[in-house]
Amino acid sequence: VAGAVPWITGPAGRVIPWPADRERRPARPNARPSVCIVGGGFSGVLTALHLLALPKGPTIRLVERSPVFGRGVAFATANPNHLLNVRVANMSALPEQPDHFREWLAGHGGWSAHGGFVTRAAYGAYLQDLLRQAVRGAPAGRLLLDTDEVVGARPASRGWRLATRMGRSLEADALVLAVGLAPPAAPPEADDDLLSSIRYVADPWADEGRLAGLGPRVLLLGSGLTMIDVALALADGGRRLTALSRRGLTPRVHGAEDPADGEPAPRGSAAALTRHIRRRARSGDWRAAVDAVRPHVQAIWRDWPAEQQSRFLRHLRPWWDAHRHRMAPAVARQVETMVHERTLAVQAGQLVSLRAGGDGVLAAWRLRGERRVRRRTFDAVVNCTGPIGDLRRVEAPLLRSLMAQGLIRPDRWALGADVDAVSRPLDRHGRPREDFFAVGPLTRGQFWEITSVPDIRLQAAEVARSIAARLAWAAPDD
Numbered sequence: 370v371a372g373a374v375p376w377i378t379g380p381a382g383r384v385i386p387w388p389a390d391r392e393r394r395p396a397r398p399n400a401r402p403s404v405c406i407v408g409g410g411f412s413g414v415l416t417a418l419h420l421l422a423l424p425k426g427p428t429i430r431l432v433e434r435s436p437v438f439g440r441g442v443a444f445a446t447a448n449p450n451h452l453l454n455v456r457v458a459n460m461s462a463l464p465e466q467p468d469h470f471r472e473w474l475a476g477h478g479g480w481s482a483h484g485g486f487v488t489r490a491a492y493g494a495y496l497q498d499l500l501r502q503a504v505r506g507a508p509a510g511r512l513l514l515d516t517d518e519v520v521g522a523r524p525a526s527r528g529w530r531l532a533t534r535m536g537r538s539l540e541a542d543a544l545v546l547a548v549g550l551a552p553p554a555a556p557p558e559a560d561d562d563l564l565s566s567i568r569y570v571a572d573p574w575a576d577e578g579r580l581a582g583l584g585p586r587v588l589l590l591g592s593g594l595t596m597i598d599v600a601l602a603l604a605d606g607g608r609r610l611t612a613l614s615r616r617g618l619t620p621r622v623h624g625a626e627d628p629a630d631g632e633p634a635p636r637g638s639a640a641a642l643t644r645h646i647r648r649r650a651r652s653g654d655w656r657a658a659v660d661a662v663r664p665h666v667q668a669i670w671r672d673w674p675a676e677q678q679s680r681f682l683r684h685l686r687p688w689w690d691a692h693r694h695r696m697a698p699a700v701a702r703q704v705e706t707m708v709h710e711r712t713l714a715v716q717a718g719q720l721v722s723l724r725a726g727g728d729g730v731l732a733a734w735r736l737r738g739e740r741r742v743r744r745r746t747f748d749a750v751v752n753c754t755g756p757i758g759d760l761r762r763v764e765a766p767l768l769r770s771l772m773a774q775g776l777i778r779p780d781r782w783a784l785g786a787d788v789d790a791v792s793r794p795l796d797r798h799g800r801p802r803e804d805f806f807a808v809g810p811l812t813r814g815q816f817w818e819i820t821s822v823p824d825i826r827l828q829a830a831e832v833a834r835s836i837a838a839r840l841a842w843a844a845p846d847d
């Protein structure tokens with residue numbers, strides 16, 4: 370492409386030309402600093418709210434590529450069967466006001482609770498209401514909601530220059546990546562004909578509308594919370610669903626009440642932690658033991674040497690995920706009914722091949738512990754294996770652009786971007802910048818437990834404070 374700038378690349382490596390410099394910022398020595406937050410899901414919105422609350426805070430541009438701000442991937446679903454997997458009591462968006470969500474629900478009727486759990490749609494409405502109030506109350510020009518996709522970013526003489534899908538050029542003194550995680554990777558066992566056919570749903574969150582049109586026999590790849598969501602969405606229509614994952618582990622269920630437990634979690638190896646949880650589980654509710662560890666997980670993860678982290682990821686992660694990310698009891702009852710009525714079967718096994726055939730999808734897999742290969746034909750396959758974190762494999766233009774310039778690098782375990790202890794991405798040489806931050810699951814390599822509201826809400830507040838402390842502050846009073 371003539372005149373193209375090589376650091377902005379499109380999804381298939383296509384080079385996107387750098388847009389005309391229409392919005393170039395004039396030199397403003399005493400102007401208020403500006404922060405651009407890319408991604409308007411939970412992480413982006415909460416970071417914006419905390420920045421906005423700073424007395425002499427920056428101007429904030431929150432850029433979201435979808436037309437909906439505040440819901441992100443998790444809270445965009447309108448399905449009434451999709452409940453939060455964390456109790457209402459633990460879902461306040463504001464760390465300093467633990468009852469905030471509960472009080473919001475009390476003041477906004479119409480959301481029914483299912484034993485302490487409400488729909489994810491209710492939570493999305495809560496986040497949107499928080500954002501609406503912030504926009505309404507913000508001093509003029511402090512908060513701008515911008516519907517566009519940021520496709521490239523590079524350091525400028527002061528701060529950053531950003532390129533957007535709509536061809537605009539933006540500038541900001543600081544950049545925050547709140548882009549969530551990339552869609553699941555295509556299964557390597559699948560042939561290209563299948564991957565490009567209408568029988569394959571590559572990302573159930575992006576293609577939620579397609580689920581209703583799938584035929585009666587559906588193969589779900591993966592058996593975690595995403596599989597549960599998809600199974601609930603497909604439950605009607607006389608379908609028979611088969612979920613396949615290596616271990617066939619499904620999420621455990623929350624107890625009737627939040628377990629109380631004061632015993633501190635031990636520091637030490639992954640094996641010591643497992644022994645501790647097993648011992649506690651024998652003498653009481655295993656949920657109490659897991660939940661007692663949870664607030665300390667970030668510190669435990671950070672203290673572990675690389676070899677412990679590696680061992681945890683290789684051997685314990687599936688069990689930790691199944692016990693830590695639990696289903697609401699009302700969801701579990703529906704899943705049990707499906708299993709009982711044989712409309713859902715969960716199998717532990719290894720996929721061997723997945724091919725588009727004349728009248729469907731031909732799947733072959735080997736059950737765990739068996740040599741024999743089973744073959745069945747399905748009408749469709751839904752990839753429920755969860756997001757990929759490996760930055761070398763993501764197609765998102767912004768992350769590719771940052772990777773190509775060496776401004777971000779994958780973390781040691783390819784869970785996301787390598788960041789330091791205050792959430793600043795590290796460049797290819799391991800150096801952070803003072804004007805660059807990341808919030809949310811992209812930072813899993815550093816924090817591990819950073820995928821849910823109770824953890825991200827703290828990180829968003831900390832990142833806002835860090836930005837305030839680092840940006841040269843010459844802002845006028847509000």
Ligand SMILES: Cc1cc2nc3c(=O)[nH]c(=O)nc-3n(C[C@H](O)[C@H](O)[C@H](O)COP(=O)(O)OP(=O)(O)OC[C@H]3O[C@@H](n4cnc5c(N)ncnc54)[C@H](O)[C@@H]3O)c2cc1C
Pocket residue numbers: 407408409410411412413432433434435440441442443452453454455489517518519520547548549550595598765767808809810820821822823825
């Ligand atoms: C299905 C599901 C259910 C969950 N349920 C719960 C729960 O019950 N309780 C709980 O505590 N946690 C839950 N979580 C986990 C957690 O709340 C989410 O992971 C969290 O909301 C992450 O928010 P995020 O903003 O970091 O990412 P996302 O929600 O993925 O939002 C990122 C946003 O960035 C936008 N974006 C990306 N790239 C660009 C770009 N270049 N330019 C512009 N916009 C861009 C995307 O469109 C998206 O809206 C759930 C997660 C999922 C996936």
